[in-house]
Amino acid sequence: MSKYGVMVMGPAGVGKSTFCASLITHLQLNRRSAFYVNLDPAAEHFEHEPDVDIKELISLEDVMEDDEMRWGPNGGLIYCFEFLMQNLDFLAEKLDSLTEEYLIIFDMPGQIELYTHIPVLPTLIKFLTQPGALDIRLCAAYLLEATFVVDRAKYFAGSLSAMSAMIMLEVPHLNILSKMDLVKDQMRKKDFKRFLVPDTTLLEDDPADTVRKRMGVEVDVHSSDPADKDALMSGATFKRLNAAVANLLENFSMVNYLKLDSTDEESVQAILSYIDDCIQYHEAQEPKELAEEEFEEEE
Ligand SMILES: Nc1nc2c(ncn2[C@@H]2O[C@H](COP(=O)(O)OP(=O)(O)OP(=O)(O)O)[C@@H](O)[C@H]2O)c(=O)[nH]1
Numbered sequence: 425m426s427k428y429g430v431m432v433m434g435p436a437g438v439g440k441s442t443f444c445a446s447l448i449t450h451l452q453l454n455r456r457s458a459f460y461v462n463l464d465p466a467a468e469h470f471e472h473e474p475d476v477d478i479k480e481l482i483s484l485e486d487v488m489e490d491d492e493m494r495w496g497p498n499g500g501l502i503y504c505f506e507f508l509m510q511n512l513d514f515l516a517e518k519l520d521s522l523t524e525e526y527l528i529i530f531d532m533p534g535q536i537e538l539y540t541h542i543p544v545l546p547t548l549i550k551f552l553t554q555p556g557a558l559d560i561r562l563c564a565a566y567l568l569e570a571t572f573v574v575d576r577a578k579y580f581a582g583s584l585s586a587m588s589a590m591i592m593l594e595v596p597h598l599n600i601l602s603k604m605d606l607v608k609d610q611m612r613k614k615d616f617k618r619f620l621v622p623d624t625t626l627l628e629d630d631p632a633d634t635v636r637k638r639m640g641v642e643v644d645v646h647s648s649d650p651a652d653k654d655a656l657m658s659g660a661t662f663k664r665l666n667a668a669v670a671n672l673l674e675n676f677s678m679v680n681y682l683k684l685d686s687t688d689e690e691s692v693q694a695i696l697s698y699i700d701d702c703i704q705y706h707e708a709q710e711p712k713e714l715a716e717e718e719f720e721e722e723e
């Protein structure tokens with residue numbers, strides 16, 4: 425018997441926990457079972473109480489307050505994850521008895537290094553998906569903020585982080601632009617469509633250049649003064665770097681985006697259907713029998 429899950433990931437503050445909460449509310453309204461696993465050892469407040477919380481095992485506060493370890497917040501988080509890797513039974517015990525009805529939702533922390541170059545997540549994912557053991561059919565939902573599109577360099581850097589996570593984690597992967605409500609009024613749907621697939625043509629009309637021009641900021645693109653921030657961020661070298669990143673994304677053609685507004689139920693439903701498809705959730709479900717009283721109501 426398989427289990428089904430989604431791991432909600434992405435940089436700090438992109439709306440991961442808010443999406444988890446909207447997803448759980450939506451599942452409950454549709455009589456589906458959610459099982460909420462908080463893996464952020466620093467998270468304190470939840471809209472839905474987690475069914476499993478990493479803080480029962482280890483919390484960032486414990487690690488930072490420990491006089492011997494004296495970790496700061498980021499090193500402390502990595503320490504917590506390494507500790508979790510040594511105590512994976514903690515998760516196995518809680519998840520083992522779940523049936524295929526449940527969607528297990530993992531709410532992850534926002535430290536970007538977790539997704540890019542530290543090998544703990546591949547280990548965790550291997551453990552969760554291993555056939556014969558927990559055997560969770562898992563997909564990753566990688567969130568990036570839709571407002572990033574206003575700054576091309578940010579958008580491409582974010583897309584590169586998404587691609588890096590895809591390559592490292594090797595599970596079915598959905599990339600999602602979150603907080604769509606914040607850009608809805610600023611950009612026409614047709615214009616936004618261009619950002620759903622990153623490509624090099626997006627570099628041609630960078631609004632940051634237009635703003636600089638409008639404000640009459642003269643930029644010496646050949647300036648080699650490291651203190652000249654405008655020259656650095658708009659100069660030839662920075663442009664070449666962005667073009668190289670955009671080219672890389674285009675050549676791999678792995679990243680494309682879905683749109684999410686966590687405040688809109690239809691949008692959450694749309695993302696859920698992609699998740700269900702990715703993990704083939706519906707194929708495994710037994711037809712549900714209606715409860716007695718529902719038969720009576722329909723008569
Ligand atoms: N406008 C808008 N704001 C959102 C949306 N989703 C989240 N937010 C806000 O963004 C902020 C961060 O949201 P969280 O859900 O805590 O983000 P997170 O990715 O879990 O953050 P970390 O766990 O700290 O990395 C909060 O103030 C949310 O209210 C959205 O769809 N639209």
Ligand SMILES: [Mg+2]
Nearest residue numbers: 440441464467
């Ligand atoms: Mg969070």
